[in-house]
Amino acid sequence: MTFRRAALVVLILVLLAPLALAGGWQAFLRFQPDRQRYPVRGIDVSHHQGAIDWPAVAADDVAFAYLKASEGGDHRDRQFAMNWRAARQAGVRVGAYHYFTLCRPGVDQARNFLATTPPDVDALPPVVDLEFGGNCGTRPDGAALRLQLDAFLGPVEQRAGRPAVLYMTDEFRRAYGGVLPDRPQWRRSIVFKPSGRTAWTIWQFHNRGRVAGIKGPVDLNLFAGDRAAFDRWAGP
The missing domain is CATH 1.20.5 (Single alpha-helices involved in coiled-coils or other helix-helix interfaces)
Known part of the structure; x- marks a missing residue:
């Protein structure tokens, strides 16, 4: 040449x-995983999504939404109550999640979450968000983390009447997976199907998705089974 x-x-x-x-x-x-295999789609949102047109969201094949309720021992998402009411009115199944900080006692965080969320019997199982991104610099050992996580889960699950879901990134799972309690898992694995032998219940497959009624990107999720399985898992 x-x-x-x-x-x-x-x-x-x-x-x-x-x-x-x-x-x-x-x-x-x-990108969308096989819609025939995974027909039940959902989103998770916080105040970062701003005002949401929930009827438009519901019309865009969104079956469920997890809403950020609280973080740590005192922070509460300012859009939570509005999103909770509007999503339910639009026919979207809703649940609440708490961002678990590594530098506050679990009992304080449980108190914050329970004070923020209504005790609705038809709510999805509560979720505890376990990740390093945006967390404090503390890195407790496995035994200390488990102690505080159990202190959070105890009162939260008692009111919910069912097990909570553990949302986790791969980084967090690699660091603490060996000490985490046996609970349904919500795995964050962008584009690629979650790895490992542990079964997952929800898969967060996208972090820049688009949904009608929301300006800007949003996290996209799917349920591991069909609609009948979702209805059984979601409860009344």
Whole structure:
């Protein structure tokens, strides 16, 4: 290959690279796991999504939504109560989640979560969000984490009347998976199906999804079974 021809090839590759990257990004944004295998879709939101048009969300094939209720021992999401009422009115099954901080006692966090969430009998099982992103710098050993997590789960599960769900990132699971209690798992694994032998109940497969009624990106999730299995799991 002559120098001139080689230079032309390089130039073409340079010119085509942005198109290839743009195409890959668009493919990522459109990614959806097999809808026949996983027909029950959901989202999780907080105040970061701003005002939400819940009837539009419900019409966009969203069956369930987990709403951020609280964080740590004193923070409460300012959109939670509004989202809870509006989502239920739109016919979306709702549940609440708590972001568990590693530097506050579990009993304080449970008190905050229970004070924020209504004791609705038809709510989805409560969720505790376990991740390092945005957390405090404390890294307790496994025994200390389990002690505080159990202190949170005790009163929360007592009121709910059923086991809570553990949401976790792969990083958190690698660090503490060996000491976590046996609970249904909600796994965050963007695009790729969750790995490992442990069964999961919910899969968060996208973090830049698009749903009608929400301006900007939103987390997308799916349930592990069909609609009948979801209804049995979700409760009354």
